[in-house]
Amino acid sequence: xxxxxxxxxxxxxxxxxxxxxxxxxxxxxxxxxxxxxxxxxxxxxxxxxxxxxxxxxxxxxxxxxxxxxxxxxxxxxxxxxxxxxxxxxxxxxxxxxxxxxxxxxxxxxxxxxxxxxxxxxxxxxxxxxxxxxxxxxxxxxxxxxxxxxxxxxxxxxxxxxxxxxxxxxxxxxxxxxxxxxxxxxxxxxxxxxxxxxxxxxxxxxxxxxxxxxxxxxxxxxxxxxxxxxxxxxxxxxxxxxxxxxxxxxxxxxxxxxxxxxxxxxxxxxxxxxxxxxxxx
Numbered sequence: 001x002x003x004x005x006x007x008x009x010x011x012x013x014x015x016x017x018x019x020x021x022x023x024x025x026x027x028x029x030x031x032x033x034x035x036x037x038x039x040x041x042x043x044x045x046x047x048x049x050x051x052x053x054x055x056x057x058x059x060x061x062x063x064x065x066x067x068x069x070x071x072x073x074x075x076x077x078x079x080x081x082x083x084x085x086x087x088x089x090x091x092x093x094x095x096x097x098x099x100x101x102x103x104x105x106x107x108x109x110x111x112x113x114x115x116x117x118x119x120x121x122x123x124x125x126x127x128x129x130x131x132x133x134x135x136x137x138x139x140x141x142x143x144x145x146x147x148x149x150x151x152x153x154x155x156x157x158x159x160x161x162x163x164x165x166x167x168x169x170x171x172x173x174x175x176x177x178x179x180x181x182x183x184x185x186x187x188x189x190x191x192x193x194x195x196x197x198x199x200x201x202x203x204x205x206x207x208x209x210x211x212x213x214x215x216x217x218x219x220x221x222x223x224x225x226x227x228x229x230x231x232x233x234x235x236x237x238x239x240x241x242x243x244x245x246x247x248x249x250x251x252x253x254x255x256x257x258x259x260x261x262x263x264x265x266x267x268x269x270x271x272x273x274x275x276x277x278x279x280x
Contacts, residue, residue, distance in 0.1 A: 021187035029165040034129035061178035073122040118144040137167035157186035
């Protein structure tokens with residue numbers, strides 16, 4: 001499995017799929033799926049609600065109250081675990097969402113910049129058939145976007161094995177049957193993560209708990225005006241000094257060239273008198 005960089009995109013209105021590196025599947029994992037009719041009735045999904053877990057066949061996914069569901073799987077922090085879980089705050093929704101890896105955190109950060117309306121981590125468990133039997137898979141995020149519902153799987157392209165590719169192919173079929181969008185986030189285009197990190201550092205309003213913002217702004221304005229006046233005075237003094245040096249001063253041998261020229265003439269006249277006296 002690999003990701004590749006697509007053509008250039010406009011920076012003023014990029015879509016989420018423009019930011020994600022294209023994910024390519026080696027081999028033909030879709031060929032391992034049992035997709036003959038009536039597979040939408042045989043394949044099932046399990047969701048979590050307040051009353052417990054509820055099973056829906058794939059053909060009835062359109063009737064699932066997605067916004068009322070809860071994450072099917074919880075996670076905890078413990079020592080010496082190999083992944084990095086945590087909570088990410090989204091400005092778009094004003095809530096925190098759990099992630100199980102840094103790659104999942106990067107996706108949540110990207111969703112916050114494309115007007116996501118709601119996110120459900122670990123939304124459901126899919127049970128499906130393939131050539132070697134039955135398998136189950138749980139996607140990472142279900143997101144409600146302005147253009148519909150998106151289902152995401154976050155898998156670094158270098159870590160996707162063939163059995164994982166079969167599960168991703170099955171999830172893609174389920175998303176298509178339900179009318180959802182589906183993306184495998186195997187990587188990002190160049191500079192996307194660094195740009196999002198820089199933008200996210202400035203997206204939250206800064207509020208001073210001490211209420212000193214008006215005084216600080218006034219001090220900045222006052223200091224700026226005082227500095228401008230000081231610079232203007234320095235410029236005036238510099239210009240006056242320059243004009244003074246350009247103006248000749250009478251009586252000063254170093255500044256007034258006229259007395260010096262007259263003295264030179266006198267000395268030359270004395271030299272000529274001496275030469276004439278010697279000749280005589």
